[in-house]
Amino acid sequence: MIRRTPPPSARARRTIALIAPLLATVALTTACTVGEDQPGSAPSTAPPTTASAPTSQADQPSPSASIRATVPTSAFVELPPELRKSARRATPVADALPTMCGNEFGTGGRQVTASASMTVTYKTPGEPDSNVPQGMIHQTIFTFDGDGASDYMRRLRGAVQACPSYKEAGNPVDVEGRAVPGVGDEALLVTRTWAETSLIGERTGGTASSQTAVARVDGAVTVLNDQGWEGTSGNPAILDRVVRDSVRTLDVWQR
Numbered sequence: 001m002i003r004r005t006p007p008p009s010a011r012a013r014r015t016i017a018l019i020a021p022l023l024a025t026v027a028l029t030t031a032c033t034v035g036e037d038q039p040g041s042a043p044s045t046a047p048p049t050t051a052s053a054p055t056s057q058a059d060q061p062s063p064s065a066s067i068r069a070t071v072p073t074s075a076f077v078e079l080p081p082e083l084r085k086s087a088r089r090a091t092p093v094a095d096a097l098p099t100m101c102g103n104e105f106g107t108g109g110r111q112v113t114a115s116a117s118m119t120v121t122y123k124t125p126g127e128p129d130s131n132v133p134q135g136m137i138h139q140t141i142f143t144f145d146g147d148g149a150s151d152y153m154r155r156l157r158g159a160v161q162a163c164p165s166y167k168e169a170g171n172p173v174d175v176e177g178r179a180v181p182g183v184g185d186e187a188l189l190v191t192r193t194w195a196e197t198s199l200i201g202e203r204t205g206g207t208a209s210s211q212t213a214v215a216r217v218d219g220a221v222t223v224l225n226d227q228g229w230e231g232t233s234g235n236p237a238i239l240d241r242v243v244r245d246s247v248r249t250l251d252v253w254q255r
Contacts, residue, residue: 071116071141075253077224077246078120083238085121085133093117096138098212098225100175100192101163105140105212105223107155111148116141122238135234137242140223141250149219153186156214160190171195184215184247199230208233213243217250 076088096117097105108115117140121133144152160177167173173194180187189211196208211234213224224243226234 069114071114071143072253073118075141075250076118076139077242077249079122079242082125083122085123085129088118088120091117091119091138093140096140096225097223098192098210100160100173101166102159104156104159104163105214105225107159108142108144108152109148111145111151112142113145114141114143120242122235124235133229135226135228135232135238137239138225138227139246140225142221142223144219144221149216149221150186152221153188153214153216157188160188168194180213180215180243183213183244184217184250187213187215187243187247189213196233197231210234211236211239213239215243215247215250217247218254220250220254222246222250 073088078084078088093115094106096119099105117138119136119138121136123129123131124134127134142149142152157177160175163175165172165174171194173192175190175192177188177190180189190213191209191211193207193209196204196206198204208228208231210228211226213226215222222243224239224246226236226239228234
């Protein structure tokens with residue numbers, strides 16, 4: 001005996017009619033939130049790095065943001081082979097940004113639309129791969145809505161000027177900031193200097209230093225924090241090269 005399935009009731013038909021548009025809306029929304037590299041940009045060597053939520057509520061992305069909501073891997077600088085100790089890797093934004101007297105480099109505000117960070121490890125040119133690295137550069141990229149990028153640079157210059165020195169692990173660190181002409185739309189170089197110590201914490205009689213370069217390219221800002229290996233000095237010449245390369249990479253991505 002063949003059983004026939006009864007047709008859906010009028011109530012069931014109404015339920016199906018209500019659910020179908022909702023499923024279509026969910027599918028469309030999911031398809032629109034996948035970040036991709038822009039045409040003409042360098043191909044990514046890893047999946048796109050999506051925006052990382054800032055640590056404070058004041059830095060949450062603006063709900064009216066109209067520009068890119070993700071930062072792909074291709075927007076970050078890649079070291080040339082002679083400097084590259086290891087491949088770049090994703091890093092939490094909070095760990096990549098330096099801190100001095102306060103949160104000087106993390107004050108993007110609500111105009112931040114995306115943020116992401118990556119770390120590259122570099123070596124001294126010509127040294128064998130078996131040697132220890134010379135240092136690491138943590139790069140952070142912020143994108144902003146409206147005039148947020150210019151406002152960030154203005155606040156950062158004021159914060160650096162208001163922090164001529166601070167203490168780290170009980171030791172004084174001197175801070176100096178200066179403008180860097182010819183790099184992006186505007187750029188700032190922050191140098192931190194402290195008494196050098198050995199690996200066991202004894203003073204050597206010399207000084208060590210580290211630099212952080214910040215450059216704005218249109219509505220985006222990149223922060224490059226150079227740290228020497230195991231508390232040693234960073235390499236200003238390498239950082240200068242990397243920040244100029246990063247500005248060109250950021251400019252290509254934004255076109």
